[in-house]
Amino acid sequence: MSDLDIETIIKKILAKVEDAFNELNLPKTPYGRNELWEGITNYLKIKQLRDKIEVYTSDGEYTSKSITIAGFHEIPQETVENTIIPALEEQLTQMFFNPDFYYRFEYKLTLVFEFQFGLGRHFQKELTLEHPERKAELKERLDAYVQKVIYDQTAKMKEKEIHSFFDKLFDFELNGYSEDKVIEILEKGFLLIDPKWKKTMEEYLWCLLYYSNQWKEQVFVPLYYNVKGEDWSKEYTLKKDLEVKNIDQAKLNLFIQQALWRIKYKEYSWDVRFACEDLERAAKELGSEKAAMYLKKGTGILPDNLIHYKDDDIECDANDVFATITIKIKQESAATYDKALDFIIALLKTDFPRSYEIKFSSKAPKQFLDIKGIAKSSTHRFFAQALQYEELHSKIAAYAEAAMREFEWYNDIEEGEKSCMPGSYAVFGLGLISEEYFPLVSKYFELLDDEHQMVHKYFVSALIDRYGVNENSLPLICQGITSAQFDMVFKNLAKELENPEKKQLLINFLKEKEESFAADKNQGSYKYYEEEIYYAIYGKQWKKKI
Structure with missing residues (x-):
């Protein structure tokens, strides 16, 4: 294959890298999404299998951009290793340090090349690129953000900032914080979110569990344990010659705290079981008296x-x-x-x-x-x-x-x-x-x-069975019906209202409600209220039955 062919192949692969970034519907400037979002990714992988080249912009490898280059698998291994990969590495390194493309990358990038040459021969190269000036700028931004949002409380945390906030907070190489300070920040942050901001709260809790678990699996556990198996069948064995006195207490505190968070804010029922196992390891194997106390009697705050x-x-x-x-x-x-x-x-x-x-x-x-x-x-x-x-x-x-x-x-x-x-x-x-x-x-x-x-819709039905419709029960039944977003038809209520006197009670009640809504200048809401009540009695055909 000629030099021109090799040069063309390199250009095609780089063009596919461009496509991978251009296809993402994200801002084209650093910090364009929020004040802690310095770029799109910290991971870029070029993977080859026969004639197919795939470009991944996340280490999860869920989606990729790909290109097929006919005859690529016939290129000699030496040419790939000594010409193509070095050229790609040089071009992508230049891209990383080019201010025009800062938005594509975080301050640190893991760059991976993975190629296969048949007969089980693999070539993989991984390198890390880091931009010191961008790292320093991001550190300043994070410090300022933590100060104004967490400590001074002069700004509120926005939902779109939460993922970036957690990502940087668990990057200890970036922020230089102690694990104890991170615990303090996250506990304060949780208290600053109004429970009525449901989406913000849900995002915060998801990130709290995800990032603390990632830190546990990727940082803490490898320090002190040998791990066999995956997911549900992991076996943890303490590393040989480990002494309790040599365990980093700040890291141990965060390990314990992530278990407490998982118990308190569990996403799945098995979260509690895994968290309890972490506390037992901390107590029995890592010498934590605090974890032992949590297991036996709780936080110790209550007498x-x-x-x-x-x-x-x-x-x-x-x-x-x-x-x-x-x-x-x-x-x-x-x-x-x-x-x-x-x-x-x-x-x-x-x-x-x-x-x-x-x-x-x-x-x-x-x-x-x-x-x-x-x-x-x-x-x-x-x-x-x-x-x-x-x-x-x-x-x-x-x-x-x-x-x-x-x-x-x-x-x-x-x-x-x-x-x-x-x-x-x-x-x-x-x-x-x-x-x-x-x-x-x-x-x-x-x-x-x-x-x-x-679930209280079943209680409302039981109320109807117990009291029927009378002057006292009807307002309560209607309050129960309108207290949640369930589309339930109460046949027992329709049966009660076959009695003309009881139906007149409903008519009178709704008339009083309409007057009340009108007095509050909220007439539009009454129509919704009336429809909700009648639907609960007669179902979708309620207009034909009143």
């Missing part, structure tokens, strides 16, 4: 008398790391459940997590509220048992008042249709016992997360 109670009838324990309340009933009685409720309510007056679960054990036959569709969890069972005792109803109502909080959840239910706000089972049970608790139910409907909670 012992608040997290442990025991007598002949009951044993109660709480762990604010795992957000668990363990109730072990030895003697079934109103007095025993009264003690359990006192224990829980006292916890909720502290900084104990407001999303939690109750691990309940009792020798009594299992029973649950008579509401189809709600989860038969341990927390549910505890309140179903306690509600048997009439003398405890006021105490259970007090618990509900203390427990109810928007954007918080019982943790012993997988995220989904059956998820519910703390206090739910107490409110459901009391609401079905007496109209006396209607004000509590109304407050519950006002507080719940109407964008994410759906």
